[in-house]
Amino acid sequence: SQQGEEDPQALSIQEGENATMNCSYKTSINNLQWYRQNSGRGLVHLILIRSNEREKHSGRLRVTLDTSKKSSSLLITASRAADTASYFCAGRPSGSARQLTFGSGTQLTVLP
């Protein structure tokens, strides 16, 4: 079963615009991570936010976490065509051994 649900399922924007993806999850987590996947390939780790953090930045990425609402958001600023990919949130459930439970993903298309 999927831990999280991303919203929207698909997002299409123009190059230079910002892209925001949301993730909701069901159970308590130690941390929440965001991964990127280019079509049919392996996943690439983008950023990790711990359960005691509220916001984190990395380059053009900004992640927020609201544990009371069991939700997270990923903001990509000044998007580029190369950002076109699927984006997944993944939670490490509390007490679990480093396994990740993924959401169903947001397909982001950045138009040049």
Place this chain on the structure above:
Amino acid sequence: ETGVTQSPTHLIKTRGQQVTLRCSSQSGHNTVSWYQQALGQGPQFIFQYYREEENGRGNFPPRFSGLQFPNYSSELNVNALELDDSALYLCASSSSSGGDEQYFGPGTRLTVT
């Protein structure tokens, strides 16, 4: 590139057959996790190996089994293949002494006909 490799890249099998997928972890990583990703879905956790022992398992039947070797590489075996086993199989390595980030290989695309 993460340094995690998987073989083969693609595989076509017939229902009822058995398959073995292989994964070499990133240097310095002692933990390997396997995930199944159906088309249009997020990856689903199959199991994890640490120090050659299974260290957590998702909701997959016993016909999904694995091994981890002393060099931390790993195999995923699936017996009695079913059509629904068609998916991208991903392995990910991590270090027990590091953070929770996992480093994924490019995956093996399995098609069961």
